[in-house]
Amino acid sequence: MQEEASYTCDSCGEEIVIPIDPSAGLSQEYVEDCPVCCRPHVIHVELNDDGSAHAWAEPE
Numbered sequence: 001m002q003e004e005a006s007y008t009c010d011s012c013g014e015e016i017v018i019p020i021d022p023s024a025g026l027s028q029e030y031v032e033d034c035p036v037c038c039r040p041h042v043i044h045v046e047l048n049d050d051g052s053a054h055a056w057a058e059p060e
Contacts (some may be wrong), residue, residue, distance in 0.1 A: 005045060005055035012037035020045065020053045031060055 006017045014036045021028070028045040041057040048054070 001051040002053045005053045007041075007043065007055045007057040009034045009037060009039070009041065009057065010059060011039040016057075018043065018045075018055060020047070020055075022047060
């Protein structure tokens with residue numbers, strides 16, 4: 001099981017690493033501020049059957 005994933009902040013361009021919580025389901029969505037520029041993003045995480053994860057973000 002993949003323990004972390006990353007996305008690129010569209011505001012500041014930084015790569016942000018986030019922890020993966022498999023207990024939250026296969027398709028996850030939540031709001032989180034970028035730890036670098038503090039702009040809010042909607043984080044999307046998709047977990048695959050093989051344990052891999054894909055994350056991306058959109059501005060809130």
